[in-house]
Amino acid sequence: MSEIRDRVIEIIAKELTIDAARISDDMSLVDDLGADSVDRLELLLQFETLVGFPIPSEDEESLATVGAVVAYVEKVMPDVNAPGPR
Amino acid sequence: MRPPGTGRVVITGIGAVTCLGASLTETWCGVRAGRSGIAPITSFDASKHDVRFGGECRDFDATQFFTPKQVKRLARGSTLVVCAAKQALDDAHLTLASIDTTRVGAVVGACMSGTEIVEEQLSQCSTRGVWAMSPFFVPQVMTNAPAAQLSMLFGIRGPAFVTASACASASSAMGVAVRLIRAGVCDLVLTGGGEAALTSSVLAGFCALRALSTRNATPAAACRPFDKTRDGFVLSEGSSILVFESVQHARQRDARIYAEVLGVAETAEAFHMTQPRPGGDGLAACMRLCLADGAVDIGRVDYVNAHGTATPLNDREETLALKQVFGSDAKRLAISSTKSMLGHPLGASAAIELALTALAVHQQVAPPTINYETPDPDCDLDYVPGQARPMAIDVALSNSMGFGGHDSTIALGRWPTP
Numbered sequence: 001m002s003e004i005r006d007r008v009i010e011i012i013a014k015e016l017t018i019d020a021a022r023i024s025d026d027m028s029l030v031d032d033l034g035a036d037s038v039d040r041l042e043l044l045l046q047f048e049t050l051v052g053f054p055i056p057s058e059d060e061e062s063l064a065t066v067g068a069v070v071a072y073v074e075k076v077m078p079d080v081n082a083p084g085p086r
Numbered sequence: 087m088r089p090p091g092t093g094r095v096v097i098t099g100i101g102a103v104t105c106l107g108a109s110l111t112e113t114w115c116g117v118r119a120g121r122s123g124i125a126p127i128t129s130f131d132a133s134k135h136d137v138r139f140g141g142e143c144r145d146f147d148a149t150q151f152f153t154p155k156q157v158k159r160l161a162r163g164s165t166l167v168v169c170a171a172k173q174a175l176d177d178a179h180l181t182l183a184s185i186d187t188t189r190v191g192a193v194v195g196a197c198m199s200g201t202e203i204v205e206e207q208l209s210q211c212s213t214r215g216v217w218a219m220s221p222f223f224v225p226q227v228m229t230n231a232p233a234a235q236l237s238m239l240f241g242i243r244g245p246a247f248v249t250a251s252a253c254a255s256a257s258s259a260m261g262v263a264v265r266l267i268r269a270g271v272c273d274l275v276l277t278g279g280g281e282a283a284l285t286s287s288v289l290a291g292f293c294a295l296r297a298l299s300t301r302n303a304t305p306a307a308a309c310r311p312f313d314k315t316r317d318g319f320v321l322s323e324g325s326s327i328l329v330f331e332s333v334q335h336a337r338q339r340d341a342r343i344y345a346e347v348l349g350v351a352e353t354a355e356a357f358h359m360t361q362p363r364p365g366g367d368g369l370a371a372c373m374r375l376c377l378a379d380g381a382v383d384i385g386r387v388d389y390v391n392a393h394g395t396a397t398p399l400n401d402r403e404e405t406l407a408l409k410q411v412f413g414s415d416a417k418r419l420a421i422s423s424t425k426s427m428l429g430h431p432l433g434a435s436a437a438i439e440l441a442l443t444a445l446a447v448h449q450q451v452a453p454p455t456i457n458y459e460t461p462d463p464d465c466d467l468d469y470v471p472g473q474a475r476p477m478a479i480d481v482a483l484s485n486s487m488g489f490g491g492h493d494s495t496i497a498l499g500r501w502p503t504p
Contacts (some may be wrong), residue, residue: 017154038159041221054217 004077005070011046012066015039025067033066051077093268096501098341099178099329100441101170104428105141105322109173112145113428113438114445118474120454122306122427124320130286136293139305140284141322141429159222160235161200166325166434167232167280168239174276175240178329178341182241191272192236192246193263194327195255195279197433197488199248200227202285232280244272252488253393254352255279255433256326260440260496261350263330273335278437280325289321295360297397307457309430311394311423312401312469314462319395322429326437328444345447345498348481349380355491361399362487366407369393369485369493373411376495382481384412387419387497389452389482391443392469394423395430402464404485409467420452420477422470427456436486440496443484447498451476 005025013020016033029035035043047063048055051073055063063069102109105123106116116123123141132138148157148165151172157165171192175182182190203226210218225231230248237246245266249258256279263277292298299318301308310316336343353375355368362368377384392404401423409416424442431438442453451474458471479500486494 017158038221038225045218045220048217049214 002070002074004074007050008047008070008073009066011050012043015043015046023066025065025070027066028064029066030064047073094333095264095267095330095347096333096336097328097344097347097444097498098331098336099174099180100326100344100444101173101177102324102326102438102441103143103146103166103170104324104438105143106428108143108145108169110177110441114442117424117427117442117453118451120427120456120473122456124305124308124322124429126305127284129284132286132289135286135289137289137298137300138302139308140289140320141324141431142284143323159226161203161226161231162282163196163199163280164232164235166282166323167194167327168235170278170280170325170327171236171240171276174327174329180329185273187241187243189244189273190242191244191263191266191275191277192233192242193249193259193266193275193277194232194236195249195251195257195259195433195437196229196232196281197250197252197255198281198283198288199229199231201283201288203227205285205287236276242276250433251352251492251494252490253430253432253435254486254488254492254494255436257436257440257484257486257494257496258352258492260328260330260437261352261494264347264350267330267332274329274331276327277330278325278327278441279434281432281434282323283432284321284323292321299396309396309426310457311392311396311426311455312405312462312465313458314460316396316398316401318397319425320429322431324428324431324434324438326434326441328437328441343501344444346501346503347496348382348499349376349378349497351375351379352492352494355493357491360489362403362491364403366403366405366410368491369404369407369487370410372493373407373483373485373495376483376497380497380499382497382499384415386481387412387483388477388479389443389446390419390421391439391446391453391482391484392421392423393485393487394425394455396423396425400487404487405465405467416467419468420470420475421467422453422455424453426458436484436494439486440484440498443482443498447479447482447500450479452479
């Protein structure tokens with residue numbers, strides 16, 4: 001398990017107020033975890049805080065599942081210990 | 087006078103969350119016993135403020151009523167309103183699923199919703215940048231949020247909105263609710279008010295206006311309405327929601343009735359942002375209109391729940407207003423300020439005070455004014471000092487006044503009419 005994955009799941013669990021143990025990579029943020037339109041914006045804000053820069057709007061659509069978010073964050077932020085919140 | 091049985095409005099359910107307890111029963115028991123709910127502030131660090139006490143709803147735990155996700159999305163004022171509304175519906179034995187909800191309204195008074203969220207988010211933005219603003223910010227702090235939440239959580243589909251007239255906000259809401267029922271638009275309306283503005287910025291603002299009592303050493307004795315040594319009001323928070331219902335609808339379902347809403351009136355003073363019109367002229371005009379609206383002779387009025395903030399000006403002008411309207415009958419009235427125990431929850435105050443007035447009429451007991459010890463020659467009426475008074479109450483008035491010059495009076499009558 002990557003540290004990035006743990007941090008992404010921690011964010012999702014906190015923002016959607018659900019048990020982290022229930023969350024798996026194949027889950028859709030909307031269909032499986034119940035995020036509505038405002039939850040998605042709040043999650044995006046927290047993912048931006050994690051990666052340290054605004055996520056381009058063309059990338060937002062791809063962040064539909066837990067696994068997709070983990071992969072995206074790992075791609076743009078290979079060194080998890082480097083930048084903190086902006 | 088309206089023909090009997092038409093356009094008459096009665097109160098069939100009441101809920102409350104106050105600094106005396108998270109229910110109507112606890113609040114009423116505290117008021118009857120003359121207990122103060124005022125204490126040092128614990129919800130934020132008030133150590134740098136000139137005033138460090140207030141009326142916090144300490145017994146209220148939002149997580150008992152809402153899911154963690156709901157709590158996260160609601161400003162505290164909305165949670166207080168929803169909780170009081172749930173109590174009111176239970177108290178009225180109402181299940182909205184069984185009635186036409188397009189004929190049910192939710193009209194609530196509030197004037198400073200979501201200030202705790204504004205403070206938190208501005209702090210976040212100032213340290214991290216404006217991009218850090220939460221997308222929940224607007225839905226949480228929008229003024230109409232408490233009414234919108236009532237609609238969403240209870241399935242109310244009739245008129246739902248918030249009225250704002252500062253400390254008369256809830257009274258304005260209840261006045262509108264009465265008119266919606268009289269006009270045949272609604273069968274029942276969840277109405278009242280809620281406010282959770284006991285926050286650092288609002289406290290600092292009222293300190294800057296020098297409107298608050300500064301008795302930091304003795305919080306429970308700080309709010310002294312009509313007492314010569316009064317030095318200002320005490321900021322608090324809370325909510326009360328009442329079920330206002332057409333008398334036909336209430337009779338059809340054999341509802342328990344606390345009191346009849348006989349008359350309502352709202353006026354504006356066209357005078358000053360924070361001071362009442364000299365001589366009590368503004369409030370006097372409002373009380374007269376209310377009595378006329380309910381076709382109530384002054385001889386029927388036995389009890390007045392005063393606005394009674396304990397500021398030097400308010401209590402003197404309200405006393406003058408009562409003397410203008412009631413003349414020699416003013417000496418006969420039992421008048422009390424329940425703010426002496428509950429502090430001043432701004433836009434919620436009129437709702438909590440009307441709830442207590444309804445119970446006063448229903449139980450035939452005038453609540454006391456506590457901390458009244460030193461008579462003021464300018465305030466020379468009967469303020470029910472210290473102890474609740476069992477007495478015959480045919481009609482009771484509840485007065486409210488708001489910054490900006492908003493006056494409002496509601497008259498309640500004993501039910502069944504003697």
